[in-house]
Amino acid sequence: MKLREGLLVMADGSVFEGEVLGWGEGSRLSLATGEVVFNTVMSGYQEVLTDPSYAGQVVTFTYPHIGNYGASSLDDESRRPFCRGVVVRELTERPSNWRADEPLAAFFARHGLPAIVGVDTRRLTRLIRQEGSMAGAFGPVEGEGAFDEASLLEAARSEPSTEGRDLVREVTCAEPYSCGAGPFRVVAYDFGIKRHILHLLSKFASVTVVPATTPADSVLAMSPDGVFLSNGPGDPAAVAGAAEAVRDLLGKVPVFGICLGHQILALALGAKTYKLAFGHHGGNHPVRHIATGTVEVTSQNHNYAVAAGTFEGFSDLTHLNLNDGVVEGLSCRDLPAFSVQYHPEAGPGPHDARYLFDQFADLMRACGAKEAPAKGGLGREGPGKGAPGREGSTAPVGAAGSGLEEKVGSEALGGGREPRAGKDFEEGEGNAKA
Amino acid sequence: MPRRDDIASVLVIGSGPIVIGQASEFDYSGTQACRALTAEGYRVVLVNSNPATIMTDPEVAHRTYIEPLTVEIIESVIAREHPDALLPTLGGQTGLNLAIALHEAGTLERYGVEMIGAKPQAIATAEDRGLFRAAMQEIGLRVPDSGFAYGLSEALEIGKRIGFPVIVRPSYILGGGGTGIAHSAEELERIAAAGLDASPINEILIERSIAGWKEYELEVMRDRADNCVIVCSIENFDPMGVHTGDSITVAPAQTLSDEEYQQMRDAAFACIRRIGVETGGSNIQFAVNPENGEMVVIEMNPRVSRSSALASKATGFPIAKIAARLAVGYTLDEITNDITGETPASFEPSIDYVVTKVPRWAFEKFPEIPDVLGTRMQSVGEAMAIGRSFPESLQKALRSLETGRAGLNCDPAEQLLGRFSDEELIERARVATPDRPFLIEAALRRGVSVQRLHEECGVDPWFLDQVNRICEERARLANFSGPAELSRRDWKRAKRLGFSDAQLAYLWGADEATVRAARLAAGVQATFKTVDTCAAEFAARTPYHYSTYEDTSEVQPATKKTVVILGSGPNRIGQGVEFDYCCVQASYALHDAGFETVMVNCNPETVSTDYDTSDRLYFSPVTREDVQDVVDVEQAAGKLAGVMVALGGQTPLKLSSTIDPSLVLGTPPRSIDLAEDRERWNSLCERLGVPQPPGGSATSVEEALVIAGKVGYPVLVRPSYVLGGRAMEIVYSDEDLRRAMSSLAAGGSLGREGGLSAERPVLVDKFLEDAVEVDVDAVRDRAGEVLIGGVMEHVEEAGVHSGDSACVVPPPTLPAAAVAEIERLTGIIASALEVAGPLNVQFAVQHGRVYVLEANPRASRTVPFVSKATGVPLAKVGARVMAGATLSELRAEGLVRPAVGGFVSVKEAVLPFDRFPDADSLLGPEMRSTGEVMGIDENFGLAFAKSQLAAGDSLATGGSVFFSVADRDKPASVEAARRFVAAGFSIAATSGTAAYLESAGVPVAVVVDKLSGPKVDKLSGPKDASAQGGPKRGLDAVELIRSGKVQLVVNTPRGRGPRADGAYIRRAARHFKVPLVTTVAAAKAAAAGVEERGNRPFTVRSLQEYHERGRPA
DSSP states (O other): OOOEEEEETTTTTEEEEEEESGGGGGGGOOOOOEEEEEESSOOOHHHHOOOGTTEEEEEEEESSSOOOBBBBBOOOOSSSOSSSSSOOOOEEESSOOOOOOOHHHHHHHOOOOOOOOEEEHHHHHHHHHHHHHHEEEEEEEESSSSOOHHHHHHHHSSSSSTOOOOOHHHHHHHHHHHEOSSEEEEEEEESSSHHHHHHHHHHHHHEEEEEEEOHHHHHHHHHOEEEOOOOOOSSSGSTTTTHHHHEEEEEEEESETTTTTHHHHHHHOOOOOEEEEEEEEEEEEEEEEEEOOOOEEEEEEEEEOOOSSSSSSTTTEEEEEETTTTTTEESSSSSSSESSSSSOOOOSOOOTHHHHHHHHHHHHTTTTOOOOOSSSSSSSSOOTTTTTOSSOOOOSSGGGGTIIIIIIIIHHHTTTTSOOOOTTTHHHGGTTTT | OOOOOSSOOOEEEOOSOOBTTBBBBHHHHHHHHEEEEEHTTOEEEOOOTTTSSSSSSSTTTSSSEOOOOOOOHHHHHHHHHHSEEEEESSSHHHHHHHHHHHHHHHOOOOOOOOOOOHHHHHHHHHHHHHHHHHHHHHHHHOOEEEESSSHHHHHHHHHHHHOOSSEEEEEOOSSTTOOOOEHHHHHHHHHHHHHHHTTOOOEEEEEEETTTEEEEEEEEOOOOOEEEEEEEOOOOOOTTTSOOOGOEESSSOHHHHOHHHHHHHHHHHHHHHHHHHSSSSEEEEEEEOOOOOOOOEEEEEOOHHHHHHHHHHHSSSOOOHHHHHHHTTGGGGSSSSSSSSSSSSOOOOSSSSEEEEEEEEGGGGGGGGGGOOOOOOOOOOOEEEEESSSSHHHHHHHHHHHHSSSSOEEEEEEEOOOOOHHHHHHHHHHHHHOOOHHHEEEEETTTOHHHHHHHHHOOHHHHHHHHHHHHHHHHHHHHSGGGGGGGGHHHHHHHTTTTOOHHHHHHHHHOOHHHHHHHEEEEEEEOOEEEBBBTTTSSSOSSOOOOOOOOOOOOOOOSEEEEEEEOOSSSTTSSSHHHHHHHHHHHHHHHHHHOOEEEEEETTTTTTTTTTSSEEEEOOOSHHHHHHHHHHHHHHTEEEEEESSSSSHHHHHHHHSSGGGGBSSSHHHHHHHHHHHHHHHHHHHHHHTOOOSSSSEESSHHHHHHHHHOOSEEEEEESSSSSSSTTTTEESSHHHHHHHHHHHHHHHHHHTTTTTTTBBOOEEEEEOOTOOOOEEOOOOEOOOOEEEEEEEEEEEETTTTTTTOEESSSSSSOOOOHHHHHHHHHHHHHHHHHHOOEEEEEEEEEEEEEEEEEEEEOOOTHHHHHHHHHHOOOHHHHHHHHOOOOOOHHHHSSSSSOOOSSSSSEEEEEOTTTTTTTTTTOOOOOOOOEEEEEEEESHHHHHHHHHHHTTTTTOSSSSSEEEEOOGGGGHHHHHHHHHHHHEEEEEEEHHHHHHHHHHOOOHHHHHHOOOOOOOOOOSSSSSOOGGOOOOOOOOBBBHHHTOOOOSEEOOOOOSTTTTTTHHHHHHHHEEEEEEEOOOOOOOHHHHEEEHHHTOOOOOOOOOOHHHHSSSSO
16 A cells, blocks of 8 residues: 555644555545545445445544455445545555455555545544534645645635535436346436445336436336435435426325435425434434334435424324434325335345335335236346446345345345235235325 | 333342353343342342352342352242242353253242243253254254264264264353364264263264354344344454354454345344344354355354453443343333433444453463363453554453563563474464464564465464554564654554553663653653444443544543542452452442542453443553553543552552552552562561561572571472462472472463562462461551451361362351451551551461461452451442541441351352363462352351352262372371261271271271272273273272262372372362362361251351341340
C-alpha cells in the first residue's frame, strides 16, 4: 500500500490525522469530499461501499479492521462504488478468505476510491453523533499535490448538503434491463438498486429494471404484476418525477418499496419526509413488526425518514425502530402498496426480514397476478446490459459448497420460490390490504 | 410480555468449587442472576458449596445454602424452602446436571418446582450427542460424521468406519474432560477407555476429526416471543483441535465475509429454536473449512458459559442478567440496555475494538504433565484485553497474564527462544502449547513466511500477518538508538500495535521510566475509550473503559472522592476468585460510604469486571504501565483519593512500590516491603520477640547450605514475593538442597514469572515437623485497634500449603492459651508493620509453642471463608479502614459486629488431579488446588464430612479403609484406624503398615503385597491383571482398590519421585474414584466425620439462619 500522511478536516473545523491512499504517483490529485456518515457493521464493508445509496457520501466504518477477508466480485451490490471516499482505522494489507479475489486496497485502486486510514474513527463517530451529519474533506498533506488544512476545511465547508439534491440520477441505470425468470412480472424502479434485492426478487419474478425517470404509463404498458421501488441515495423529495410516477401507479398495480422507495411511496401518498440528525447506517437496528409484536434485527442505511403524523390518514405503521421511534414500515390502507425503511434483503446484514419479499409475492397474487410457469432455473439468468447483477450466479454462497444457504435460506423465505396455483386470487382477495 | 406473577421464589444452583473448565465465570453469571431476580421482587434461594464466591455472600440471595451440591442435599433445601421455580442455566455444567438429576429423580415434580429457562427435553437434546446430531440434521445443518459407543469394541468399529483421525467426546461432561484425538486404533482404544470412564452415562461420541478447520462461536439469546439475537461472534486464533477454553480467542469474528457470517447466524437461530431453549443464552460452536467455507456445527451449550461471560465483557451486553430476566417472562425489547439507558436489549451489539482472550495455564505446578494443548481443557484462568487493533489487544492480553512477559516477545524471556534453529521453531510451533504465539513471532521475525507457518501450524494467515506487523514494527523501532529519537507519529504507531514501555525499554536497553518520560514528552499518552455496545452510535451512560492510543479520551470528570482498586488479574492456582471477592466487597463498601469506586482488572471471568460492580471500570492489564495510565487519567478526573493494592493478592501488592507512595491507601508500601524482605523482617521479629523458625535468606547454593547446616534438616526453601507456594519445597538433605537451589537459579518456569533474581533471594527455614498450622485474618486501623477476623486451624500439618489444607473455624484442637498467644502476636506484628487495613499471619504450633511463619499486610485467600464462618464482612471492613475509617466508627455504623458462633465451618481444597491423571496427587508446600468448598454444621465431624462431600469425596458410613503410610506417620495412624474400626469399618493395609497397626492392637482384615513385578500400568484396559502373565500372586494395593472393596484410601508419602509405590496407590484411588487422603491428620478428621455422621442424612441450614441464630445477644 502506498500511504502518505494525510488529514481529514470536517466542516466544523475538527481535524483528524491519518494516512491517505489513492494519491500515488500523481494519479489522483483532487481531494475527497462528501457528507461523512458512519456505518456500524462489523462485516460487509464491500457491500456497503458498493451500495449506490452512499452516492455523494464519505463512509467511515466504526469497526477498526476493514479488509480482513478481502474483496470479492461476489460481494458487489452494484457495478461500482458510488461513495466518494472511505475512512478507516486499520486497512488490512493481507486478507484471508477463500472467497477473496484481491485485497481491499486493490479494489480501491481499481475503482479510484480514495481512502484515509489510521483515523480515530470513534472520535469521528462521536462527533457526527453529537453534531449531526457534516461534510468533510481529506487528502495528502505531504509530497506532490499536497493540501493544507485550510484548503481541506474550505472544501468541507463548500460541500453542498444532500438536501434538495437529486443524487439518484448519478446512480440509476441508463437503459431498462431484465433479470430473473420467476412466475411474476415485476418492474423495478432503479433509484440505486442493490443486487441482493434483484436476487431475491428474481426468485419469484421476471424483473424488468427501469431508469428512475421512467413514466408511469411506460411501466403500465409492460403490464406488470407488481412494481418495486428500490433503495437509493439522498433526499427523496428531490428525485425528479418519482413521487408523481408512483402516484399514477398506485391502485393500478401492487407496489413494494424499500428505503428510498419507501420514502417515495410515502411522498406519493402525501406524507412528508425529513432528514435525520445523522441517519441509520448499520446492521443491528431493532425494529418491531407491529402485527406480530416480534423484533427484527435489521440492516439500515438512510439519512431521511418518513415523518410520523403525516401518513396516518391513509397508511398503517407496520414497523417501528425501537432505538429511536423512527417510522420503519407502512402499509396503505386502501391500496395494494407497502414499504419498509430498512433493508430486508440484507447485503450486508441479518436475514430476519426477508419474509417481506414473500409478502410482496402474496400481494401480487392476491391482486390477481397470473403466475407464468418458471422459465429455466430460478433466478439463474445472467444480468442484462448495464445491470448490477453478479456475474454468473445470483446465489451468494450456496453454490460454494456449504449448502446452508439452500437450507436455512429457503426456510426463511417460506418456500416462496415455488410457483403456486392461480386460484390463490379468489381465496386471497380479502387479504389484499393485509 | 410482563414478568411472571405466578412464581414468587426461584432456586438458583451455583457451580460449586473452581475447577478446570468451570471457574469464576459462574460466580459472575450467578451473582448477576441473583441480583436481577431480587431486583424483580422474587425471593431467591441459592445453593452453592463455594464460599469464595460473591454470590454466596448473605446479601446476594434471600437464603444462601453453602452446602454440598448433591441431589439429596438440594432436595433437602427444596423441602425446606419450597421454591416455585428452578433456574438451571446459570450454574455451569454442574448446575445443569443437577437440575436434570433432580428432574429425573422426580424431586421437582414432587415439590411442584418448575424448571425455567430451559426445559429438561431441551437440555437433553443439546447435551446428548445423539439427539443433538439428529436434531441438527433435521434442520439441514451439517455435523461431522460420527457414531456413539458404549464400549471399547464398539468404539473401534466406529473408528474404522469413519477413518482416522477421529475425535472422542464423552457425553455429559464439562470442559472437554476425557476427550482426545486418536490417529490409530491403538490410540483410540486408550482414549475411548478414558472417555467412557469420564462420561457419567458411559457414552462417547466418535467423530470425524476436523482439526485444522477454523473455529467460531456465536453467543445467542432467545426470549419467549421467539426473538433471537447474536450477542457476540468469536473466532479462535488456534484452529480446531485445541479446546476453546485453551484457545486464544478473538471477538468479533475477523475473517468471515458477511455472507458467511449471516449463514452462521441463520444456523445459530435454527439451532436454538430446534433445541428448544425457550429463553436465555446459548453458545454454539462452528467449524469452517478454510478451503471452501464448508461449515459444520460442533456443539451447543444450552446455558450461559465461559464464552458468554467473555462475550458479556467483550460487548457490554450482560448475558446472564438478561437471561435471568427472560426466564421470568420478559422479552428482549422490554429490557433496557443498561449501557445506553434508552435503547432496548433486542439488538445486536456492534463493537469498535478488538477483544483478545488468552488462557492462563498452570503447567509449572505439574512438572509431570507435558504442556501440550488438545481437546481437554487444561487452563486455570484467562486474561482478556481490548484494543483498537488485534496486535494491540494481543500484546495487552499477553502482558495481562503475569507470566513475566511484557507482550509478544521483545522482552528478556524471548532469549530462551534464541537457542532454536528456524526449523526447530517451526517444528515446535506445529504443536499447540502455551508458547506457540511466541514461537510464531520468533519464526516470523526470522523471516519464515506467513504461508509456511500457516501450513505448519494451521493458524489463519490473517492472524499470522497481524503478528507479522508486530515483527515489522519492531524492526523499525530497533533502528532507533533510544527513546529520545522517536517522533510523535513513531510513538503512536508503536503503541497502536500494543508495544509496552517495558518492551521498548528492553529493545533499547533503557529503563522503563525513561521510555515513559520520553513518550509523554513527545505528546503520546494512553487514551481511554468506552465499551458501549453500539460503536458510539448512542451515548453511553456506563463508564466502562479500555486504553488505546487515539486522539481523545472519554473519561468524565469525577464527582466524588475516588478510590482505585487494583484487581488480581487472571485466575491461577494460588490466586483466584477469593481475591476478586475482596475487591468486589471493597468496591461495594466504599461506594456505600460515598466514594466513587474505580476497578482495574483484566479477568473476564469475574464479578469485579462487571460494569456495574464499580462506579468506573477499566478493563486493563494490572501492570506497572497500565496502572499508571489509569492513575494519571483518574488524577486528571480530579478527585483521586488513592489506590488500593492490598485486595487483589500479590499482583497489585507487587506494584505498590511503583505507585506514588502518597497515593497508596492503607498500609504504607515501606511496610509491605518490610514484610517481604526476609532480612529486615527477621530482625524486626527478633526485636519484637516474635518467635520464628530459625532460618535465613540465600542468594547462592553456598549460602543456603550454610543456613541449612546451622538450623538442621529438614528445611523449607522458597522464593520471596510469590503466592501459592510457587517453587516451595521441603528439603531433607544437602543433595536435595543443591538441586532445589539450582533449579531456582536456572530460572525454570519461575524465572518467567519474574519471581527470582538477585534482589529477590531464596528463603531457607527450618521446617517444623508435625506442627499444627494456623492462619489468622485481621484488620488494624490507623488508631491502632486490631480486629481478629478469625483463627483458622489447618487439618493437614505444617508443610502442606495453607491453600491446599483443609481448615477449621473455630480451631477444634488448639488450646485456649495458644489461641491467645496467636492473637497477641498478631497484634504486635500488625502494629510493628503500621498496618492500616487487612493482614494475614501464618503460624505453626509445635509442642505448644507458637511460631510465626509469615505475615502479609494484605487481604488473604481465606477472607471470604472467614467472613462466612463468622458473619463479619472482613473485606468490607478492611477496605473502609484503608480508606480512613476506624474500627470504632465502623462498629457504630454496624459494619463491624461480633463474630457469630455455635457452629463449625470447614474449608476444603479442591484439587485438579482428575484433569492431570499423570500427576501425583500428594499435597506439599506448592499449592495446587484450584478451588475450595465449605462445610458448615453443628460439630467438626459433620462439617468435615460435608466439606468432603462437597469436594466430591463422599465418606462412606461403612466398609473398608485401606492404610499405607510412611514410617513417621505410623504411630499417628493407629488412632485413626482405631476410630474407623470403632465406627464399624474393617481395615486393609500394606504389610508394613499392617504389622504396625496389629502390634498396636488394631485388627487388620486384609494385608496386601507391595506392588508386584514391573510397574506396568494396571489402570487401563479391561483385561484381568492375572492375565498379564507372570506368576500368580496375592492381591496388590492397586488391585485391591480396583476391586471396589475399599471406601477410603489413606496413603502418606514416602520417598521422592512420581513412580514410587505410593504414587501408584494414589493414582489408582483417583482412577477408581475412591476417596483419598494423603495425611494422617486428614484421616483422623475423616474418622471424626464418619463417627458423627452415622447413618443419618445431613441436615441443611442457610447461612442467614446460622448468622442469625449464632449471633450473640
